[in-house]
Amino acid sequence: MDIVRLGGVASLVFVLSACSWFADPEKLFAQAQQAYADANYREARVRLQALLEQAPRRADAHYLLAKSYLATGKPGSALEAVTTAVGLGFSPETARMTRARALLAVGQPDAVVEFLPTAAELERTDQGEALLLLGHAQARLQLWESATSSYSAAAGFEQLAVEAWLALGRMHLSRNDLEGAQDYLRKAAGKAPEDRRVQLLAGDLALAEDHPKMARQAFSSILTTEYEERAATGLIQAMLAEGDIEAASTEVDRLAERFPQTVQSSFFRAVIAKAAGDYESAIKHASQVYQSQPDFVPGLLIMGEAHLEQGYTSVAGQYLEQAYQIDPDNLHVRLQLARVRERVGEVEGIIELLEPLPVDAEAIAPRLLLALAYRKAGETDAAAAVAAELESFTPEHAGATAVVAELALERADFKKAQELLEAALEENPGSDRLVFLLGKALFAREDTDAAILAWERLLLDTPDHLQARRGLVSAYLQEGRHTDVEEHLRVLLRERSEDVGLRVLLGDVLRQQGKLDSALAVYDEAYAKNPTGEIAVKRYQVQQAAGDESASRTLERHLQQHPKDDRVRTLLAQVYQAAGWVERSIDEYEQVRARHPDQPLVLNNLAWLYHQSGDQRAQALAEKALKLAPDSPEVADTLGRIWMAAGHIERALPLLEKAWSARPENPEIGYSASLAYIEAGKPEKARVILGELLSSGKPFPSRKEAEALRAGL
Template sequence: MLKIRTLMVSCVLGAMLLTTAGCDFLVSPEQRYERAQSAVAEGDYRRALVELKNALQKDPDLLEARALLAEVALWLGDPTNAEAELNKLPKPAGADPHLELRVRIDLALGRFAPALEKLSAASSDQIKPARADLYRGFALQGLGRTAEAQQAFRASAAADSTLIDAQVGIVDTLAAQGDAPGALALATQLTEQHPQSALAWYSQGAILARASKTEEAEKALLRAKGLAEKQLEATRQVSLLSTLIEMQLVARHIDAARTNLDAMNRVAAGSPLAALMSARVSMATNDYLAAASSLRRLVNAAPQFTQARYLLGVTLVAQGNLEQASQELSQVVQQAPQNLEARQLLAQVRMRLQDPDGALRVLVPAIETNADDSRLTNLFEGARVAAGADKQTIETLEKALNDAPNSRGLQIQLAGAYLQAGAADKAVALLRRGESDPKIDPRREALLIQAISVAQGPAAARTQVQTLLNKYGTEPAAVGIAAGFYARAGELDKGRALLNDALAKNPKQPELLFALARVEWTARRADAARAALQRLIDLDPNNTGAQLAMVEVELAQGNQAGATSRLEALHKANPKAVEPPMMLARMALAKDDAKRADEFINAAVQASSKRGDVLNAAGLLYLESGRFDQAQAMFKDGTASDAGNPLLWLNLGRAQLGLNQRGPARESLEKALILQPEWLPAIGALAFLEVQEGNGSAALSRIEALKQTRPNNPQLLALEGEVYTVLQKYPEASQAYEAAAAIRPAPELATKIFQVRSAGKLPNALEPLERWSREHPDDLSFRALLADAYIKSGEAKQAIAQYEQIVQRQPKHVPSLNNLAWLYHEQRDPRALATARQAHQLAPKVPAIMDTLGWILVDSGQAAEGLPLLEQAAAATSASADIKYHYAAALARTGAKAQAREQLTQLLAGQSTFDNRAAAQRLLTELGGQE
């Protein structure tokens, strides 16, 4: 009985299972196809996918199921498989009944031209006219033909007013053509007319996001998300969620961003965009290790995903992996030459790697103002005022001066505004009104010399300087102004002599000592600058300016401990002072100690009660170290506390560009221009943004329009040269730079002329460098640049002559000694070893210096002394691939072939490009043959 009962129970259970979905094997392929159709109607495409695959597994010839499977695959964001399924269908004898689906697949795969060809051949029976115009709009939009795309979208909307995709296409093309108000108005109208449309809300949210209306954008995008699951195909859902996550990161809604990242992974787990947004969330929380790991996997899987590689470079910079960051960012620049943020960050990385020539080869966008930069140039040469002036400000000052014509303060302010606006002749005429004053006004005299130099040339400015000295004699302010002028003109000995003569009569004058320190620093005489500052500090230990300048000298000479100690003492003595904690933060970021940097920055911000200028300086620190999220947060706080400050809006735009938030960046930069019309830094940033978006003609038109009112503005001409350089129009770039240099000669312009002539293979590339060095013999840093250019041109003897002149004037100039030793060695000059030892004695822990000495020793038969130096150099974290190659080659020469093979194998596996890669490969092959 027991057996019978058990059997009966089993039969009952079996019968029950056969009548439920658990025993689905009795369902026919046709029934599964019908289920799939119902699932599609309900918006459940994943269930439909399962049903269709099961149906086709049993009946591969169920053609209607295969066609529907292609539709479902396309909806789920897999156009490749959609096309594969469609291609399995028999070719029709007549018109293709699946032509519309094939067009949609082309669009999804970015095949815009083939899509247009199919549409031109399609009949109205195959694709309804309204939908044909819609697809035509998408294809034209993909090809960058925005105006034509808008016409197609309008035709589609006119033929079928219920087609929301066409309306959204009009919104997108309006925004692309710069009509942001019109785009937003139409998008808002769509949400009002179709409040249950996910696409309408997504369109409005995207436009609001471009306009930096973060809170409103987030609300609209959340509405879209709530409706999207059954309305938007997977690709659009992922795009919607990525925009929403980016907005939430901007608003610092980190938990909400994580929630939507989870939602994105449910829609498209493992997709490149999901991986990218995961890294963005990690970056926003300072988890750069996790971000780098995720981005590395993504870049390995998709090498052409430029945005992922760029963000990988950003995370590597934030972690301090500068060599790897340099490699990744170099590839970004190769893949996307118009990505100017990548170029700027790459230049900063190369400078940190002590590769100034590499930095010079990278085009750095002309969008920096240096108005609040506290680096050496500002401490020792003074701040440079940003180009341009607000017309309304000038009008206000003119009216005020008219009411109070004898106000020297108003005269100086108005003259400064004239000078900024390019009206130097007006500035000169205004400032000359005060020449009869018996008492010196340093601000007026310095500004007058500057204005005369611009309006009448250096010779007239020199005459004015002599007039100043004749009138005021050894007055400290007059001597300081004159010495500064001579130093900037390259006549350092004349400026130094003038100050020393004045100090002989008044040895305790602080202003003279500080001016002497600036001149000595300009001459690259760090010890002399230190001595002048120390004299000043001995006289006045509470002189904060002198203390901070001394910190810069300590840093320049590699005395990190001394600089830190001095700054910490200043911070302790005056916790409300902003400069010491900001400098400590800069030093912490240089060591990639983000936590310590954050502490100092927060201390400075709190001490200043969140002043706009301090928030701007803090943002710049983060910006320079590649921490764009933190920079953006600082600049946004700054614009909230000082909404009328154009500099904060400019820098907010720069941070947004760093995060590829082009829409918000454009809005921020345009806000800066509203506050300060015709402001060159903001115009330059917008011009480069247009170049980056592939609209070089718009960038040039923007500059040409400004040239109508400022035809002889050297900064504008230099900006024009920058844009032409990015567009690889080298003859035009050279012409623009030459025009700028003719008006106001500068070493930077000479360098840029050389670079574009070299890049464009134009004649006389070296001439601007040679001319500047002849006219400014004391400019040793520029002479070093000329020497390096000679090396790259194969003119080693001329390079040696330049380095010898530098060392003659500055015997302890380590980079020149090191390069000179290497050139001597290549020329088989017996002075090579002694010169290398001299450089090593001055900088015994620098890998490049150890490498030079070590290699010369090994190459000259003194391997016992040279090999340990090369080993130590190769073990340094900042060691280049070429240094590691020298170490491996030295091992091979000394018989340690197995160890050499190991080093070479690791080097070639980890470094894709370096100067000695071919030699390293050959050596590894030779060593392998000797095993």
């Protein structure tokens, strides 16, 4: 009974409280107007909602409610309320600005441009605020000339000049026109130097101009009078740009305390964790951002980068593809997505992403990836052109030097790479990347001791430099220190169990020691975490070395999940070809050729398979391959054999002689040259070549045929 009575009392209190709202509608409206004037927008909403329960058709109440919704960050509700107000007879002219602001806030700038009069009409009728709003909508739509015209007209109104100049400054900043942004900032600062909006633009512009100290001062000056989220986030960015991680972390904690609902604190914690190499924490914090703002590109970028660094390529690709769909012009998104495509072997995808980018200091890393992609696609001239473009940035620019040096290493021009790197290190002595590459060049020039010294010194300063550890492992292996290398890698894996790269490296070491079962087990673990083509190939190679006849199934299963991995598909085609499975090999090569029509290796091998099958397409393919790779002995051998079989010995013999001269260690090419000499009526030359081939005792596919040919001479 007590509970019932208490419930009744509570209900009675509730009813009485509710009844108190049934006051005079005019009084409620007056109270709402006062609350709105006092910037107490939430109270205004409560009063108006109570009024509209009694008088749902009051247009003026719906209109004021729309303005209150807009002031409290609910543009969708504001748009609905202002539409209702106009429908109930409220003046469309009076409601125009509120409706336009709501449309812009819900992401419909095109509707704003269509809804508002032209800039000329607004200027003629002295509607300065509408001109500003129109300019904002045009800028969102990247109608730069129209936006400039609207903002400039708005600047003609004395009370709007500062706001218009700031809008013009921000527009120029968004287009990376820093000089134009600086001009408008000066105008605004000349009229209102203490205006916080001026200080905000000054801070943002300083960051864009790589002046973090100036940016820090600008944002700090705002926060001395009032702590606001926008200035705080700018300050944190400036601190991070200065490398002051400790101060940035402290400011992030302060931001989280003052604004517990903001996701900015989680985002900056993710940035700081990523910078420290703590990718698990970076993912944890960035996930909180993603849950709240799934279309926030910087958050998606961190998720992608952190997963990529941990070896989770497919997961990284999902986040980065989403970021690319939202902001396809973002250089960093393109670069990270290109790294994903590089790992899964999608060469054409890398070229598609990076080819349109300009050549400047900001695009060094993308140009490196682009050059390497060109090389993998067989487009050597394009790769060389990229290297030539980037040489203008050496040796002062460490990144450019690294690009050109890596391309020199790819071309086996180790001396040039060493010279470039030594010159660049005089300008950039603290560059880890240059030191690593120098070690690589020295190692390639067989100066193993100097390479080891470079890498060991690098690891003293940067113990987590994985590539340097890989280099040292290679150097130590060359000296036969297998046990030490294996032990070192296992210790590292206990500390970084999720590091797929280290696991693959351990598999490589075990494989070089002949511990094939252990190597395969390690590769299997790595592939389960990150199913890339590189690891699939390593698994296949170990299985093949162990005599596993089903090794090709490893490649087949990988291609079922990654059908565009053409590196693996080409290898599978070669496996089928070596096994004598002509039709299956042709099918795999043709799939690769469909995506890479100018790949000499694929064209050459297809030509030989078609020749073996009696297919007339063989000659055209071999001729195209030779045109693309005129110095390739293997291609010359293929076309020579095809011409010889067609009875064109006069065309075949020069090719086969050239091929044998370039590849005297290749018995198959020697056998082809012997056949040509016999066909040309020069058996004595064939006898000499066959004697060399057979006396070596080296096995090759045509050895029995060569023995029979030699016996008949």
